Amino acid sequence: xxKTEYLQGALAMLxxxxxxxxxxxxxxxxxxxxxxxxxxxxxxxxSLYPALHRLEAEGLLSSRMAPSExxxxxxxxxxxxxxxxxxxxxxxxxxxxxxxxxxxxxxx
Amino acid sequence: MTPLTRLxxxxxxxxxxxxxxxxxxxxxxxxxxxxxxxxxSPAEARRQxxxxxxxxxxxSEAVRDVRAVPFESLWHDMRYAAxxxxxxxxxxxxxxxxxxxxxxxxxxMFTIVDALVLRPVPFSDAEQLAHLWMGTDRGGRTLVSPAVxxxxxxxxxxxxxxxxxxxxxxxxxxxxxxxxxxxxxxxxVFDMLGxxxxxxxxxxxxxxxxxxxxDRVLIAESLxxxxxxxxxxxxxxxxxxxxxxxxxxxxxxxAFRFPSSETALWRPTHLRSDGELARAYVRFRAxxxxxxxxxxxxxxxxxxxxxxxxxxxxxxxxxxxNDDYLEQAVPLxxxxxxxxxxxxxxxxxxxxxxxxxxxRREFGMRAALGAGRGRLMRQAFVENALLGAMGVGLGxxxxxxxxxxxxxxxxxxxxxxxxxxxxxxxxxxxxxSLAGLAATLGAGLLPAWLGTRVDPNTSLQVVDRGATxxxxxxxxxxxxxxxxxALACTLLVGATLLARSFVNLTRADRGIxxxxxxxxxxxxxxxxxxxxxxxxxxxxxxxxxxEIPDVREVAWSYGLPPGGGIISFGDWTSDRPGAxxxxxxxxxxxxxxEFFSLYRIPLIRGRAFTPSDPGTNVxxxxxxxxxxxxxxxxxxxxxxxxxxxxxxxxxxGDIRYPSIDADLDRPEFYHAYTPEGTPMVSLRCGAVCPxxxxxxxxxxxxxxxxxxxxxGPADRRYxxxxxxxxxxxxxxxxxxxxxxxxxxxxxxxxxxxxVGRxRREFGIRAAMGASPAQIQRQVFRxxxxxxxxxxxxxxxxxxxxxxSLATLQYGVTTSDPxxxxxxxxxxAVTTLAAVWRPARLAARVDPMLLLRxx
Numbered sequence: 001x002x003k004t005e006y007l008q009g010a011l012a013m014l015x016x017x018x019x020x021x022x023x024x025x026x027x028x029x030x031x032x033x034x035x036x037x038x039x040x041x042x043x044x045x046x047s048l049y050p051a052l053h054r055l056e057a058e059g060l061l062s063s064r065m066a067p068s069e070x071x072x073x074x075x076x077x078x079x080x081x082x083x084x085x086x087x088x089x090x091x092x093x094x095x096x097x098x099x100x101x102x103x104x105x106x107x108x
Numbered sequence: 109m110t111p112l113t114r115l116x117x118x119x120x121x122x123x124x125x126x127x128x129x130x131x132x133x134x135x136x137x138x139x140x141x142x143x144x145x146x147x148x149s150p151a152e153a154r155r156q157x158x159x160x161x162x163x164x165x166x167x168s169e170a171v172r173d174v175r176a177v178p179f180e181s182l183w184h185d186m187r188y189a190a191x192x193x194x195x196x197x198x199x200x201x202x203x204x205x206x207x208x209x210x211x212x213x214x215x216x217m218f219t220i221v222d223a224l225v226l227r228p229v230p231f232s233d234a235e236q237l238a239h240l241w242m243g244t245d246r247g248g249r250t251l252v253s254p255a256v257x258x259x260x261x262x263x264x265x266x267x268x269x270x271x272x273x274x275x276x277x278x279x280x281x282x283x284x285x286x287x288x289x290x291x292x293x294x295x296x297v298f299d300m301l302g303x304x305x306x307x308x309x310x311x312x313x314x315x316x317x318x319x320x321x322x323d324r325v326l327i328a329e330s331l332x333x334x335x336x337x338x339x340x341x342x343x344x345x346x347x348x349x350x351x352x353x354x355x356x357x358x359x360x361x362x363a364f365r366f367p368s369s370e371t372a373l374w375r376p377t378h379l380r381s382d383g384e385l386a387r388a389y390v391r392f393r394a395x396x397x398x399x400x401x402x403x404x405x406x407x408x409x410x411x412x413x414x415x416x417x418x419x420x421x422x423x424x425x426x427x428x429x430n431d432d433y434l435e436q437a438v439p440l441x442x443x444x445x446x447x448x449x450x451x452x453x454x455x456x457x458x459x460x461x462x463x464x465x466x467x468r469r470e471f472g473m474r475a476a477l478g479a480g481r482g483r484l485m486r487q488a489f490v491e492n493a494l495l496g497a498m499g500v501g502l503g504x505x506x507x508x509x510x511x512x513x514x515x516x517x518x519x520x521x522x523x524x525x526x527x528x529x530x531x532x533x534x535x536x537x538x539x540x541s542l543a544g545l546a547a548t549l550g551a552g553l554l555p556a557w558l559g560t561r562v563d564p565n566t567s568l569q570v571v572d573r574g575a576t577x578x579x580x581x582x583x584x585x586x587x588x589x590x591x592x593x594a595l596a597c598t599l600l601v602g603a604t605l606l607a608r609s610f611v612n613l614t615r616a617d618r619g620i621x622x623x624x625x626x627x628x629x630x631x632x633x634x635x636x637x638x639x640x641x642x643x644x645x646x647x648x649x650x651x652x653x654x655e656i657p658d659v660r661e662v663a664w665s666y667g668l669p670p671g672g673g674i675i676s677f678g679d680w681t682s683d684r685p686g687a688x689x690x691x692x693x694x695x696x697x698x699x700x701x702e703f704f705s706l707y708r709i710p711l712i713r714g715r716a717f718t719p720s721d722p723g724t725n726v727x728x729x730x731x732x733x734x735x736x737x738x739x740x741x742x743x744x745x746x747x748x749x750x751x752x753x754x755x756x757x758x759x760x761g762d763i764r765y766p767s768i769d770a771d772l773d774r775p776e777f778y779h780a781y782t783p784e785g786t787p788m789v790s791l792r793c794g795a796v797c798p799x800x801x802x803x804x805x806x807x808x809x810x811x812x813x814x815x816x817x818x819x820g821p822a823d824r825r826y827x828x829x830x831x832x833x834x835x836x837x838x839x840x841x842x843x844x845x846x847x848x849x850x851x852x853x854x855x856x857x858x859x860x861x862x863v864g865r866x867r868r869e870f871g872i873r874a875a876m877g878a879s880p881a882q883i884q885r886q887v888f889r890x891x892x893x894x895x896x897x898x899x900x901x902x903x904x905x906x907x908x909x910x911x912s913l914a915t916l917q918y919g920v921t922t923s924d925p926x927x928x929x930x931x932x933x934x935x936a937v938t939t940l941a942a943v944w945r946p947a948r949l950a951a952r953v954d955p956m957l958l959l960r961x962x
Contacts, residue, residue: 025138027134027135027139031142049131065127065130072133072137073130074133074134075127075134089243
């Protein structure tokens with residue numbers, strides 16, 4: 001399922017990028033992605049939470065339960081050092097990839 | 109996953125789960141708040157938040173998948189399976205119930221078949237054991253003189269020769285009197301059979317049974333428990349048996365059933381009392397061939413007793429049933445139960461397949477969310493195994509209940525055929541449970557396989573259009589339905605034939621009225637030697653019987669129709685000029701004058717017996733008269749049998765013996781009763797016949813030398829003849845009903861699913877102007893196709909089956925059109941009932957509602 005993997009890879013990158021700005025909970029991460037992408041990227045919860053937990057399991061994120069603004073227990077995710085490194089390499093990969101595509105498109 | 113997280117997942121599963129719940133709930137809260145700030149009403153804000161979140165369960169499953177460790181995920185699979193099954197309780201209960209029913213009745217039936225037919229008797233090297241008696245090629249007496257037993261013991265071709273004869277006795281304890289079967293056995297019988305171990309006390313010593321040592325008794329565990337409260341102190345004490353005091357030496361387990369399954373007391377004998385006969389049981393020696401043993405034993409029997417001069421030995425092995433009815437009926441019933449089992453399994457398969465579309469959507473969705481194929485297959489496996497396990501669990505319970513209740517359900521004549529105790533057979537349970545599980549898993553894994561084969565994109569598309577289903581699956585589930593209908597049809601034909609045979613048997617004219625008549629045998633100990641004294645005793649006994657309240661008529665005879673007379677077979681010659689001898693088997697009864705009126709047997713011509721009639725004056729039945737003299741009146745005519753010539757003084761109506769075995773229905777004639785030997789008394793009562801204890805007590809006071817034996821309703825013999833056809837018909841009907849209900853249920857559920865799936869299609873048709881009747885017809889046609897094909901296949905199968913049923917039928921032919929008509933009618937009505945609701949549902953689909961749903 002290459003398409004799904006591709007999307008999953010991209011989602012991981014978006015999450016890491018969002019958390020680089022500061023710790024956040026799941027809902028906040030999704031809202032941020034939505035706003036920053038000017039409403040073009042919507043992440044479904046069915047993808048977001050498994051992705052968050054997977055990233056945490058891989059050691060790229062850490063999390064803690066903390067009371068939130070509405071007195072609920074929210075899970076706050078923080079980028080780890082490993083996450084930061086991964087973000088860097090993924091971003092570079094992505095840049096090269098999209099640059100290549102742009103070149104092809106411009107050339108066509 | 110780091111080892112630490114893994115460890116945490118295992119140790120803190122509960123906390124992790126709670127945190128995940130919190131996390132997801134928080135998300136919905138936040139979404140709702142956001143919606144509120146966008147100006148939505150609180151209710152709408154929450155609804156949209158929930159909607160956009162999608163299945164909370166799905167998400168948390170997916171998250172757990174990520175965090176899971178193998179052990180936990182199996183546990184989690186099981187919980188998920190339990191939840192999925194719990195979400196559609198109707199489906200789960202139906203599927204598990206069907207499976208349970210199949211496993212239950214099949215195991216129970218196998219247990220019974222095994223005990224009745226397959227399993228040898230529970231003695232060591234049972235195939236060497238046999239009951240021997242002397243007779244002609246046509247039969248003979250099953251008892252031999254003690255001299256024969258002694259002779260057989262001496263010739264060395266048997267390892268053992270013992271005797272066991274049965275009678276019924278009254279056992280008294282305090283105010284309780286019960287009637288039980290007692291066997292007079294030679295003390296060595298337990299050793300010869302092997303495997304008998306007393307629960308308490310001991311078996312008989314070799315010397316017991318010789319004169320002065322006969323007042324001992326062994327009793328069955330059941331009697332010990334019911335009558336003596338399982339008192340350990342009973343050993344060595346004496347109990348009252350038929351007014352004698354016998355010392356209890358031991359208790360035998362209920363599993364020891366010999367010579368019949370009803371025997372509850374054993375008393376030692378050495379065959380030394382006057383006139384005592386032996387029922388000989390032998391154990392053949394392994395190193396002597398049967399032919400040699402029989403040859404030597406025949407010679408010995410003939411030398412020991414002149415009565416055996418022209419007779420040969422009959423061998424009844426203890427292992428085989430020697431019962432044609434049982435040997436034919438029981439395997440057929442077993443076949444019936446297997447058919448019912450197949451139908452039930454097919455039904456479970458059909459039910460699971462019918463859920464396929466729903467499951468495909470779910471599996472496709474989960475594949476799209478990233479679940480691997482192996483993972484999905486494993487989950488499907490767990491779910492179906494759980495369903496199967498439920499079925500097996502319920503089935504085991506049901507089988508146990510059925511076997512425990514078998515004594516109540518099955519008639520005594522079926523049960524007494526076996527010397528085996530009836531215990532649920534674990535092999536049968538294992539086999540049926542495995543078959544049931546295999547069926548469930550097979551049918552349940554198919555949806556998972558098909559569901560995971562498609563790639564998520566197409567799967568999701570299929571879901572979105574919400575309709576079509578793989579063609580193969582449709583074919584398979586229709587095929588299963590056809591098989592179900594066909595097998596149900598076959599079973600129903602068999603059951604109908606057996607049921608009609610039974611009805612014919614009960615309705616058959618017997619020519620004799622046994623309603624409110626009881627019979628008993630009198631054993632007169634010190635019979636007087638001269639006729640006058642015997643006649644006086646008879647008159648005084650008759651007086652006693654007439655004194656009993658509600659006794660209206662009293663008659664004497666030796667034996668009672670059907671089949672209770674003296675059977676004479678050979679050549680009979682009438683006095684018609686030039687008449688040639690006719691070979692016939694005939695029942696002869698010796699009766700007192702009141703016999704005909706008591707049994708309502710019409711005396712058509714001539715007269716009843718008077719005291720002056722000699723033994724050669726006879727009254728013949730119409731059938732016999734017809735055979736010997738045709739239409740000429742038989743009165744005053746004579747006929748010869750061997751050395752005797754009989755004079756006909758009267759003509760009566762025929763007595764019929766309605767039985768599956770036509771040979772039992774013989775013509776009869778009557779002799780005048782003379783008091784001697786062991787007579788039978790018939791009592792016609794008003795409303796209720798007295799019980800045997802009342803009669804025994806009455807006679808005990810006035811005639812202590814007269815023992816009452818075997819008292820009970822006069823139609824016992826007819827009832828026994830009916831019991832097995834009734835049981836066979838009842839069991840076959842039960843299987844047929846199970847199969848038919850399953851087939852109808854299968855049709856109903858499959859059609860309901862089909863209609864549910866095709867709602868959109870029906871809606872569109874309705875919108876385009878199809879009338880509800882047209883749509884309804886379309887669904888009916890679906891059901892009809894399955895039924896017609898199933899009926900055709902089933903009728904073919906039934907025709908093959910009925911040929912093997914021929915020997916079990918009475919008054920119906922194998923290709924009985926009425927039976928077939930009944931079956932087609934029942935199946936048509938059942939199918940119609942099953943199709944009715946789905947068809948109505950289809951017709952009522954509202955197109956507007958469907959459009960709004962999207």
